[in-house]
Amino acid sequence: PKDVGILAVEAIFPAQYVDQEQLEQFDNVSAGKYTKGFGQAKMGFVTDREDINSLCLTVTSNLLRRYNIDKSTIGRIEVGTETIQDKSKSVKTVLMQLFEEEGYTDIEGIDSKNACYGGTAALFNSLNWVESSAWDGRNAIVVAGDIAVYPKGPARPTGGAGAIAMLVGPNAPLVVDRKVRSSHMQHSYDFYKPNPLSEYPTVDGQLSIKCYLSALDKCYQRYCTKAEKELGVKHMSLDQLDAFLFHSPFCKLVRKSLARLVLNDFVRLPADEAVSKYPALEKFVGVQLEKTYADRDVEKASMDSSEDVFAAKTAKTLRISNQVGNMYTPSLYGGLISHIISRSPSEHAGSRIGLFSFGSGLSASMFSIKFAADGSPGSPLHQLCSQLAFINPMLERRTCVPPEDYTKVLADRERDHKLAPYTPSAPIDNLLPGTYYLTHVDEMYRRTYAVV
Numbered sequence: 001p002k003d004v005g006i007l008a009v010e011a012i013f014p015a016q017y018v019d020q021e022q023l024e025q026f027d028n029v030s031a032g033k034y035t036k037g038f039g040q041a042k043m044g045f046v047t048d049r050e051d052i053n054s055l056c057l058t059v060t061s062n063l064l065r066r067y068n069i070d071k072s073t074i075g076r077i078e079v080g081t082e083t084i085q086d087k088s089k090s091v092k093t094v095l096m097q098l099f100e101e102e103g104y105t106d107i108e109g110i111d112s113k114n115a116c117y118g119g120t121a122a123l124f125n126s127l128n129w130v131e132s133s134a135w136d137g138r139n140a141i142v143v144a145g146d147i148a149v150y151p152k153g154p155a156r157p158t159g160g161a162g163a164i165a166m167l168v169g170p171n172a173p174l175v176v177d178r179k180v181r182s183s184h185m186q187h188s189y190d191f192y193k194p195n196p197l198s199e200y201p202t203v204d205g206q207l208s209i210k211c212y213l214s215a216l217d218k219c220y221q222r223y224c225t226k227a228e229k230e231l232g233v234k235h236m237s238l239d240q241l242d243a244f245l246f247h248s249p250f251c252k253l254v255r256k257s258l259a260r261l262v263l264n265d266f267v268r269l270p271a272d273e274a275v276s277k278y279p280a281l282e283k284f285v286g287v288q289l290e291k292t293y294a295d296r297d298v299e300k301a302s303m304d305s306s307e308d309v310f311a312a313k314t315a316k317t318l319r320i321s322n323q324v325g326n327m328y329t330p331s332l333y334g335g336l337i338s339h340i341i342s343r344s345p346s347e348h349a350g351s352r353i354g355l356f357s358f359g360s361g362l363s364a365s366m367f368s369i370k371f372a373a374d375g376s377p378g379s380p381l382h383q384l385c386s387q388l389a390f391i392n393p394m395l396e397r398r399t400c401v402p403p404e405d406y407t408k409v410l411a412d413r414e415r416d417h418k419l420a421p422y423t424p425s426a427p428i429d430n431l432l433p434g435t436y437y438l439t440h441v442d443e444m445y446r447r448t449y450a451v452v
């Protein structure tokens, strides 16, 4: 099949959020730490009415409805999540409720787990299937969803929640480039969830940032080498890409990551060319990247050298991250949606973007997407872009909840999230029509849902 990639995108964010400026005051940290230091404005969170099953049910049923998808055309569903509701039963099997009543049960795929990387694993599995001998002509649905919550302390403001769904198949307006995917995978204890009784990760925040940045370097170097071979690009650099999207734990880390790619571009050039293109980096000729993760001089010089590139290629991809927080597996794809809605279809036509996916523990990949050459009205690219007009209104209609109430929701979750039987009590009146919500957990931990 030709032009295998993303045919349609859907997303759901929690109907309530906590304001990061209010949270700074409530947590008694210096003003600006979360808003400027992390680059975050709002953090979405769910009440006891929503869990990973309901988020994925909502986003998948919205995708089916918005794009009028005939269920007989779906041959695979892959879910990426690190929000483990059940140690055996996959979220994918829960999603089968949307298909089985009409007799559609011949659908492959289950869940992929590794921190924030599962959505990308699900996407790669789906692309591979469409390109393989096992493919039967049907499309795949990729779902990524998570609820990111942290204990009280420095990581709590870097939470978030949400889900995305993507339709994957041939003749797509967003084609995933073949043979250029690069990965870096390694064993590390930077962020992990060893305690089955707690929803919270065990996290070494500074180590996780170092892991993220070093995986970024490795993936970028490998991606550039492959792109030069496979895409007919003479010298790969950010100049060849119209935008660069990152997994976003918080926006400031993405700002630093883009600076890191500029530093990589500097290192990949012969010294004389490098210095004339990036004069502010002159004293770092010959620098060894792996020795610079804690080097503030290198960081400052590469931040200064990357301001224009950041504004042009990455700043606008952070809208959802800034407004919702770290959604974990959907984070990178929230970046994709933010990028799509930031430009017109004709501006996107023919462009190429780079994407970096990272999951602690750790697994990371880089890949690129080429937008279709035709963005005119009626084209598949134009349709995909137009369908996302609901995103900004959905972000705007959310309810702001005071930090006190947010803290109580998390304290109640700590107490209740493993209880059975359990009947949730949070109000449902602010949920968007079409949202699935939990009605009951019975004494055998079986969960039932209803739709607004």
Ligand code: ACO
Binding pocket: 030, 031, 032, 033, 034, 036, 037, 038, 116, 154, 155, 156, 158, 191, 203, 204, 205, 206, 208, 209, 212, 248, 249, 250, 326, 360
């Ligand atoms: N005004 C402006 N900036 C401020 C202020 C202020 N009042 N106060 C602090 N800052 C800046 C700091 O200077 C720092 O910026 P810098 O990195 O450019 O120096 C930034 O805010 C963060 O401050 P730190 O003191 O480094 O933050 P802290 O150590 O308290 O927490 C951390 C940060 C480690 C990321 C924590 O939130 C965490 O553990 N989060 C979860 C793990 C995570 O997200 N890891 C990322 C990859 S893995 C994943 O996606 C889960």
